[in-house]
Amino acid sequence: MTTVHVDDITLGIESFGDDDAPLVLLAGGTTMLSWPDALCARLAAGGRRVVRYDLRDSGRSTTRDPEAPAYTLRDLAADAAALADALGAGPAHLAGIGVGGMVAQVAVLDHPGAFSALTLVGTRAVAPGPPDDDLPDHDQATTSRLFARPLPDWADREAVAAFAAAGAEILGDDPAAARTVAARIWDRTPSTAPPVQMANQMGMVFSRLDCTPRWRERLAEIEVPTLVVHGRRDAFFPVGNGEAIAQEIPGARLLILDEAASAIPDAAVGEVAEAMLALG
Structure with missing residues (x-):
C-alpha cells in the first residue's frame, strides 16, 4: 500500500x-477494502494491473472533516480520472462498489476519455436519499434493524469489528468476513474520532455530500463496455437498482449473484473476475 498525490489531495492505493498490464481501477465504497483481496488477485492473475483506492475521508486518503466535506461527488469523480492519469497506463477499466459505484458512473460520464470499461457493483443511479419512484428503496425492516443498534466505542477495535459483523448478519453478508475487514479498516483509519470512524466503517460522509446534479438521465451517454453486478439478496440497494442501470446503459451486461447480498462473497469471486476480464 502507498499513496499518490493528485491535484491537492492524497489518495491511498x-x-x-x-x-505494465492494462489498468483496472477499483473505487472504494468508501475504503479500498470493499474490494475483496481474492478478487484483486484473480484480476491480476488474468493479466491486469489492479489498483484499489480509498475515497477521500477514508483509509490513507486525505481526511479533513467528514461531517462537513468541502468536496462534491463530482470532485470524487475527478479524483478517479486524475488517478488513472497519474498511474500512466492509458484509459482504465473503472469499477465502483456501493457508493463507489455512484462515483464511477459520474466519472465515466464526466471524463469519458479516461476510461475504457466500467463495472458497477451493488449500487444505484441516484444519490443517497429517497430514490426515484420506479426504483426500490432500502428494505425498511432491514434498515430499521441496522440503524437502531447503539454505536460502538470507536476507540475499541474489537467492539467496532463486532458491530460490523452484526450489521453484516442483518444485511445477509458473511459476518466473519465483515469482522475481519472492519478490523483491517480500523487499523488503517487515521483517528478514532466517531466522524472519522463512521466515514470509514459506514460511509456516512455520503449523507452529507453534495451529489447534484442528477446523472441518471445521462446513463445512455455511456459508450464503454459496462458490467453491472448485483446481489439478488441485497436489502440495502435492492436488485431492481442494478437492473435499472443495466437497462439504461447501452449494451450493458447484467450479472445477478443469486446467493449474494451487498458484499461480493468468496464463492462469487471467480464469476465476477471472469466477467470483468471479459470487458477487456
Whole structure:
C-alpha cells in the first residue's frame, strides 16, 4: 500500500499485478477494502494491473472533516480520472462498489476519455436519499434493524469489528468476513474520532455530500463496455437498482449473484473476475 498525490489531495492505493498490464481501477465504497483481496488477485492473475483506492475521508486518503466535506461527488469523480492519469497506463477499466459505484458512473460520464470499461457493483443511479419512484428503496425492516443498534466505542477495535459483523448478519453478508475487514479498516483509519470512524466503517460522509446534479438521465451517454453486478439478496440497494442501470446503459451486461447480498462473497469471486476480464 502507498499513496499518490493528485491535484491537492492524497489518495491511498494498493496495487496488484504487473505495472505494465492494462489498468483496472477499483473505487472504494468508501475504503479500498470493499474490494475483496481474492478478487484483486484473480484480476491480476488474468493479466491486469489492479489498483484499489480509498475515497477521500477514508483509509490513507486525505481526511479533513467528514461531517462537513468541502468536496462534491463530482470532485470524487475527478479524483478517479486524475488517478488513472497519474498511474500512466492509458484509459482504465473503472469499477465502483456501493457508493463507489455512484462515483464511477459520474466519472465515466464526466471524463469519458479516461476510461475504457466500467463495472458497477451493488449500487444505484441516484444519490443517497429517497430514490426515484420506479426504483426500490432500502428494505425498511432491514434498515430499521441496522440503524437502531447503539454505536460502538470507536476507540475499541474489537467492539467496532463486532458491530460490523452484526450489521453484516442483518444485511445477509458473511459476518466473519465483515469482522475481519472492519478490523483491517480500523487499523488503517487515521483517528478514532466517531466522524472519522463512521466515514470509514459506514460511509456516512455520503449523507452529507453534495451529489447534484442528477446523472441518471445521462446513463445512455455511456459508450464503454459496462458490467453491472448485483446481489439478488441485497436489502440495502435492492436488485431492481442494478437492473435499472443495466437497462439504461447501452449494451450493458447484467450479472445477478443469486446467493449474494451487498458484499461480493468468496464463492462469487471467480464469476465476477471472469466477467470483468471479459470487458477487456
